[in-house]
Amino acid sequence: MWNIMKAQRHQIKGDNFIIYGFLAAIIMQVLPIFFDQMDMESMNGGLFAVSTFGMIPVSLVIVSLVLVARICGWDMDDKTINYELLSGHSRSQIYFGRVVMSLVYALVAGLMITVLPTFIVFIIKGWGNNAAFKEVFVRIAVMMCPYIRWICELVLVAFIVKSSNATLVLGFLMCEAVVLAQTIFEDATGILINVQFAMTNMIELSQITNSKMELVNGELISVFDASLKSSDITSSIVVSFVVAVLCVMAGYAIFKKRDM
Numbered sequence: 001m002w003n004i005m006k007a008q009r010h011q012i013k014g015d016n017f018i019i020y021g022f023l024a025a026i027i028m029q030v031l032p033i034f035f036d037q038m039d040m041e042s043m044n045g046g047l048f049a050v051s052t053f054g055m056i057p058v059s060l061v062i063v064s065l066v067l068v069a070r071i072c073g074w075d076m077d078d079k080t081i082n083y084e085l086l087s088g089h090s091r092s093q094i095y096f097g098r099v100v101m102s103l104v105y106a107l108v109a110g111l112m113i114t115v116l117p118t119f120i121v122f123i124i125k126g127w128g129n130n131a132a133f134k135e136v137f138v139r140i141a142v143m144m145c146p147y148i149r150w151i152c153e154l155v156l157v158a159f160i161v162k163s164s165n166a167t168l169v170l171g172f173l174m175c176e177a178v179v180l181a182q183t184i185f186e187d188a189t190g191i192l193i194n195v196q197f198a199m200t201n202m203i204e205l206s207q208i209t210n211s212k213m214e215l216v217n218g219e220l221i222s223v224f225d226a227s228l229k230s231s232d233i234t235s236s237i238v239v240s241f242v243v244a245v246l247c248v249m250a251g252y253a254i255f256k257k258r259d260m
Contacts, residue, residue: 004089004097008071012105021066025059025113042221045122046131050208050224052117053139057202059113060147064106065171068154071102073164095255099155099248106151107144114140129216131208135226142233143205145240150198152244156251175199196239205236 012018029052075081075098084094118136127133157174158167178197185191210225 001093001097001100004084004093005101008098008101011074012067012070012101015070018066018070022063022109022113025063025109026117028062029055029059029113030117031055043121044125044128044130045118046128046133046136046224047222048121048125049118049136050131050226053136053206053208056114056140056143056206057199060110060143060202061150061171061175061199063109063113064147064151064154065168067106067109068102068151068158069164069167069171071105072098072155072158073162073167076158076162077164091256092252095159095252099152099251102155103148103151107148110144110147111140114143128221129214129223130221131224131226135228138233139205139208139226139228142228142236143202145237146196146198146201146205149240149244149247150202152247152251153198156247156254159251159255179203196235198240198243201236201240205232 075084081094085091153174154167154171157170158164161167161170178199182197182200205228208224208226211222212225213220214223216223
């Protein structure tokens with residue numbers, strides 16, 4: 001399995017498509033600052049974090065789609081997996097090597113996208129008093145759980161369709177279909193859907209809407225409540241990891257029985 005992972009690492013390092021996908025995700029993450037035309041003089045780490053939080057799910061979807069499609073789907077397009085099987089690698093080594101690399105690279109890239117821009121602003125401007133540091137990063141940590149689930153769902157899709165391009169298209173359609181279907185249904189019926197999908201779970205965790213004006217150090221500022229209910233934290237973690245494990249095992253069962 002280690003040889004499979006090393007081969008994937010070498011392939012990723014020279015892939016311009018992944019680099020472009022990562023840059024696109026970073027740009028999407030910082031766009032709200034420019035569209036909202038915020039006063040950069042008053043900007044700090046906490047305010048930057050809550051101002052860009054709503055774009056995190058979009059950025060995560062972009063980078064994960066690109067990485068999983070490349071890691072799991074690309075070698076099925078050009079039949080590299082067939083050569084790996086012929087060279088003596090077991091199906092479990094081939095499959096789980098790609099699962100591990102998908103999770104590692106997508107998680108690292110996702111954390112860089114969500115944390116790095118805020119960290120840079122924090123180093124330059126300080127954290128400020130607009131949001132509690134602990135609450136913001138608890139949200140990011142919890143959001144990584146449905147993100148892991150989403151990565152595993154994409155892995156399953158990739159091994160079903162056996163194509164990098166089809167994984168990109170279907171993954172994108174899955175996101176749009178789930179969000180649009182839930183929004184339309186809830187608006188039309190007034191009934192809230194309590195089923196946790198990976199994308200809707202990430203969107204819910206990215207919404208920081210509770211705020212109030214407070215006088216802090218002689219200055220009137222917006223103070224955001226970024227705290228999460230313990231029930232939201234528990235359900236996000238438990239549901240995400242149960243579904244993630246089921247997707248990984250289902251993907252392996254499909255790959256193990258299917259002719260390549």
